[in-house]
Structures are given as structure tokens and as C-alpha cells.
Amino acid sequence: xxRILIGIFGFHLGSFLLCMCHGYLxxxxxxxxxxxxxxxxxxxxxxxxIMSYIFLKGRCRYCGREFSKEYIVAEILTGILCVLVLWDIxxxxxxxxxxxxxxxxxxxxxxxxxxxxxxxxxxxxxMIVLYIIxxxxxxxxxxxxWIRMAMIFGCGFLAIVMSEKVFGKECIGGGDVKLVSCMSLxxxxxxxxxxxSIASFLAILCLYFSKKKCIAFGPFLAxxxxxxxxxxxxxxxxxx
Numbered sequence: 001x002x003r004i005l006i007g008i009f010g011f012h013l014g015s016f017l018l019c020m021c022h023g024y025l026x027x028x029x030x031x032x033x034x035x036x037x038x039x040x041x042x043x044x045x046x047x048x049x050i051m052s053y054i055f056l057k058g059r060c061r062y063c064g065r066e067f068s069k070e071y072i073v074a075e076i077l078t079g080i081l082c083v084l085v086l087w088d089i090x091x092x093x094x095x096x097x098x099x100x101x102x103x104x105x106x107x108x109x110x111x112x113x114x115x116x117x118x119x120x121x122x123x124x125x126x127m128i129v130l131y132i133i134x135x136x137x138x139x140x141x142x143x144x145x146w147i148r149m150a151m152i153f154g155c156g157f158l159a160i161v162m163s164e165k166v167f168g169k170e171c172i173g174g175g176d177v178k179l180v181s182c183m184s185l186x187x188x189x190x191x192x193x194x195x196x197s198i199a200s201f202l203a204i205l206c207l208y209f210s211k212k213k214c215i216a217f218g219p220f221l222a223x224x225x226x227x228x229x230x231x232x233x234x235x236x237x238x239x240x
Contacts, residue, residue, distance in 0.1 A: 002090060003083050003087075006082050006083050006086050007079040007080070007082060007083050008079070009079075009082060010075075010078045010079035010080070010081065010082030010083065011049035011050055011075045011076070011078065011079040012049050012075075013078055013082065013104070014049070014074040014075040014076075014077065014078025014079065014107075015047070015049050015071060015074065015075050017074070017078065017104065017107050017108065017111070018070060018071060018074040018111070019033060020108075021108060021111045021112055021115075024112065024120065025112070025115060025116065033047055038060060038062055038063035038065070040060070040062040040063065042061075049075040049079075050072060050075050050076065053067065053071065053072045053075075058072070078107065081103070081226075082103070084230070085099055085100075085103050085226060085230055086099060086100070087230070088230070088231065094134075094137055094138070098130065098134055099229075099230065101126075101130055102127070102130070102186070102225075102226070102229065103226065105123050105126055105127060105130075106222035106225060106226060107222075108120070108123055109123055109179065109218045109219070109221070109222045110218065110219040110222045110223070113175070113216040113217075113218030113219055114216050114218075114219050117173070117216045118175060119173075119175030119176070119178070119179055119218050121178075123179070123182075124178045124179065124181075124182050127182040127183070127185065127186075128182060128185070131145070131182075131185040131186060134186075145184070145185045145186075146185075148184045148185075148188075148189060148192075149181045149182070149184050149185055150181075152177075152180055152181045152184045152192070153177065153178070153181040156172065156176075156177030156178075156180060156181065157174070157177055159172055159177075160172050160174065160177065172217075173216075173217065173218075175218065176217045176218060176221065179218060179221055180192070180195075180196070180221065183195065183221070183225050186229060187225075187228060187229060191228050191229075194224075194228055194233055195221065195224045195225050195228050196221075196224070197224075198220075198223075198224035198227065198228070198233075199217065199220040199221045199223070199224040199225075200220075202220045202223065202224065203215060203217055203220045206220070
């Protein structure tokens with residue numbers, strides 16, 4: 001029952017996050033949801049995740065135009081991912097809150113970086129603020145995570161400069177470097193190495209099968225971080 005409720009929460013969260021990302025990309029955040037074609041305000045019964053899409057056959061109730069399939073895909077996938085991210089947590093506690101916020105931030109990274117190859121600085125700032133609050137809550141105030149963050153940040157931008165000198169172009173995005181640096185606040189260097197390894201492997205596979213010359217790296221970092229942070233590779237960590 002608990003995981004069913006988490007899944008339902010995820011369906012709603014996916015719909016909300018997609019609307020917010022569209023608002024960011026279009027530089028406007030309407031107060032009410034509306035049809036992008038006829039601009040008619042959508043009521044609550046038009047916005048029920050998955051069910052409304054099925055009952056209305058993926059079309060606007062008022063003008064009959066077809067809605068983007070992005071919505072139902074985002075709702076279903078976010079519901080499934082919410083269950084996986086919170087699989088080993090059965091009570092609402094601080095750890096659940098941290099995982100949900102990180103999941104939301106990385107969901108935004110995945111979508112926006114995929115669409116426009118850009119990671120909003122708001123995400124980086126939010127991760128830093130979340131870590132500060134997290135450290136205060138669990139009473140583990142240490143300089144080590146900040147040193148780790150500074151080291152990764154410095155090495156990342158050194159790699160950017162070197163890639164520009166060697167290849168004549170930027171092979172690593174500044175947003176990716178900032179994202180990895182912020183991630184290192186939550187994970188050890190050992191786990192960050194695993195995150196980068198998984199993300200790089202997935203990105204190389206995507207490049208091979210898509211035949212593209214350039215892809216966004218943020219989505220792969222987001223997926224890899226959640227896998228490691230939620231403990232799905234703990235056995236690999238202990239085996240290193």
C-alpha cells in the first residue's frame with residue numbers, strides 16, 4: 001500500500017515538474033494550467049495524471065487538439081522512479097525528504113539539459129542549500145565535503161581548459177562540472193568515481209547507438225547519482 005501511494009505521488013509530481021520545466025523553457029509560469037492551443041483553463045478533472053489522458057484519449061476536452069505524449073510518459077516514469085528511489089524507506093523521515101528533493105532537482109536536470117543542453121544554476125544552488133540544511137539536521141558539520149567539492153570543481157575546470165587547448169573546443173560543459181561538484185557534497189570520492197563511471201558508460205552507449213556527435217551529459221549524471229545515492233550499487237562499492 002505504501003509503495004502504491006508513493007507511485008501515485010510520483011504520477012502527480014511528474015505532471016507538475018514537466019509543467020514547471022516547460023515554464024522555464026518558455027520563460028513564463030502561468031498560474032493555471034491551460035491548453036497550449038486554445039488556451040482554455042484546464043480544471044482539476046482534466047489534470048488527473050494518466051486517467052485524464054486515457055479518458056480524453058490524449059486530447060483537449062475543449063478544442064480536441066492532441067496533447068503531447070510527453071505528459072503521460074513523464075507521469076508514468078516519474079511514478080515508477082519515485083517508487084525505486086524510495087524503495088528502502090518505509091516511514092516519512094528526513095532521509096525521505098532529502099531523497100525526494102534530490103530526485104526533483106535531478107529530474108529538472110535530466111529534462112532541461114536534454115532539451116537545451118543547459119543546467120540551471122538554480123539546481124546547483126539548491127543542492128548546496130539542501131546539503132547545508134542536511135548537515136545541520138544530522139549534526140555532521142565537517143569541512144571535508146567542501147574540500148572534496150573544491151577539488152572536483154578545480155579539476156573539472158582544468159579539464160575544460162585542457163580540452164579547449166587540445167581539441168579546440170569545449171568537450172565538457174561548465175554546468176556538468178558544477179553539478180558533479182555539488183553531488184560530491186553528498187557522496188564520497190569513491191562513490192563519485194562510480195557515478196562518473198556509470199554516467200560515462202551510459203553516455204558512450206547513447207553516442208554509439210544514436211550516432212550523434214554531441215549529447216547532454218547531465219541526464220546520465222542524474223541517473224548515475226540516484227542509483228549510487230539510493231544504494232543500488234553498494235555491493236560494488238564494498239567490493240572495490
